[in-house]
Amino acid sequence: MSKSDLGGDRLPSSFRDPNGYVFYNQTTKTTQRIILPSYYDQYASLMENGLYNHLADNGYLVRHELLHQTVNKMIIEPQQIPLITYSYEWSFELLKDAALLTLLIAKKALAYGMCLKDATSYNVQLYQGRPIFIDTLSFDFYQEGSPWAAYGQFCRHFLAPLLFMKYKTMMAAKLLVNYMDGFPMDFISSVLPLRTHFSPFIKMNVHLHAKKLKQSNTNQEMRSIPMLSKRKLQYMLDYMVFFVNSLSYKKNKTEWSHYYHHTNYSPAAFDTKTQVISQWVDRIGAKTLWDVGSNNGYFSRAISSHVTRVIATDIDATAIDEQYKMNKEKKISHVTPLIVDITNPSPAIGFDNKERPSFTERLLHQNIDCVLALALIHHLCLSNNCTFAMILSYFKQISPFLIIEFVPPEDSWAEVLLARKRESRSLFNFYHKANFELACQEYFIILSKQAIPGSTRTLYLLKAFE
Incomplete structure (x- = not known):
């Protein structure tokens, strides 16, 4: 970032507009915008002719406050957007x-x-x-x-x-x-x-x-x-x-879009899982969560009343689309559903790879209180060849708390993934519960664990070592 004359950090993405630019004010810890004299007439018209008020009052355009005005520049501070997405x-x-x-x-x-x-x-x-x-x-x-x-x-x-x-x-x-x-x-x-x-x-x-x-x-x-x-x-x-x-699209069934119709839980077990997660979220006082592999957002919505904000990601575009539509229908405004593959998240792109930060970089600025990784680890390990250490160390850098569900090799979904390995199946002999718990203890304290009744799966509440 280049320093502006105000001592703030000019955002690398803000160099294309000749009429102004956006910078991060280190003192106020807010994003602000400088307007140059070449745009003064247009800005005055926007503010005086009623267009700004109409758009802002209806939630179409971010509101802003005029902080400073001279013949050389104006400074405005817009509503702050917690997470920039693309x-x-x-x-x-x-x-x-x-x-x-x-x-x-x-x-x-x-x-x-x-x-x-x-x-x-x-x-x-x-x-x-x-x-x-x-x-x-x-x-x-x-x-x-x-x-x-x-x-x-x-x-x-x-x-x-x-x-x-x-x-x-x-x-x-x-x-x-x-x-x-x-x-x-x-x-x-x-x-x-x-x-x-x-x-x-x-x-x-x-x-x-x-x-x-x-x-x-x-x-x-x-x-x-x-x-x-x-x-x-x-x-x-x-x-x-x-x-x-x-415009619409043909709603083809994808591998994950109907995942919750084919779970390994009875309705009672599913309810128990939901209750345990909600209790643990309350116990640690988490307010900002990242729900990895959120599918159609069932658990994001289930805990939304307990938290301030949920970032819900999944690799499946159809599942995320269903989640976005359900959130709109239910008027759930603090869940952000995004298409993100955790094994290949959005990279940093643009000039010098700085115009648009990577997903992980943006996530690290969100002060995530807890990561929710449900029915995910078998896909990361058995489909993508990730080790327990890779997964746990990544989550540790994101958040001090992790709620993770271990899916054992005898689970029918895990068995399907292992069967696809054929002659290389023996390379995944590490994948069992005892090894997982040993790996957890390298990065986290196991605060609680709960077997999900009626299934072979176990939930863990982990706290990162300081």
Whole structure:
């Protein structure tokens, strides 16, 4: 990080906007934004014409406080977002909601004589269970006849990945980690099925869009930008809202999306497991939890009334999507569901690998009180060849407490995984309860353990050595 003239740390992700930048104030321990004089007129209009109040009052745009103003700069402090997440960690419905929010803000800006000049997914975050726009400097004056400057960005960051997920795979969003500015339109045009050429919307906004971009890239002559009346621009945005709203995907059954329909617990055992976990969370006074392998979020929701915040991750995009939708339906606002593979979490990307921090780096700043790792260890060890030491040492660096469920080799799910090892099965002879407990004692104190009645599994409450 580079030091700003205020003694704060300018965020490595904040260098693309010529009108200002974001920095971390070491004194207040908050993220703040500097606005440069080149944006003063737009900022004044945003604050005075009613647009800011409308967006902030409805929870569409983060609120902020003006801390300092001179002829050289303004400093504002926005609402603080506890955990920054990225679109390559989002499920279909969350990305869809973020796209609709972006279009709604673009429409509202027009109604107040302004336009939304940026439509990147990085300007949207998940806050209190719903997407919120975080970039106060993304508004400009509307000029009659001007097309939507952020159209291409919206297509790359939102429309393209949504279509990729709908027609190909729900894991498509994970590929965005390789495309910081969204999917290139020629790439998306090439992977979508032939039948999408018969959709007027997709034909125009993907296939013809890609063709025009290719033509403009090979033609060195300057082309005039076509004019677009305000009425036509409003119609275009309405049409995009209608289409994005209509998007859905075929709900194919995945390995984990129906996991809780095929558990090794009786209903009574499942209830006991839930009660033990809730009691242990209360016992240690945990307020911020990371639920690893959360599946559809059953246990995250079960303990949500006991804690302040839960970060719920899983490798399965369909399960996370179901979790996001259930949280919305039940109005659970403090559970953050993300697509994260613990064996290959989101890496640091961008310029000098510093623009977008890795998932683990962001997690380390969350002050996690307890990690919840239920029905997970057999997958890490038997499917991914992780050792007990690797798993336990990783969790120890994240949190002082760990609630972990040991699934023994005689469990039917573990037996399936071991059977796949065939001639190399003997390499996993280390995988048994006694060895697990010995490994735990290298990193943690075993505060409690509870056999789950009616199953072969055991829950452990562990406290890290200081």
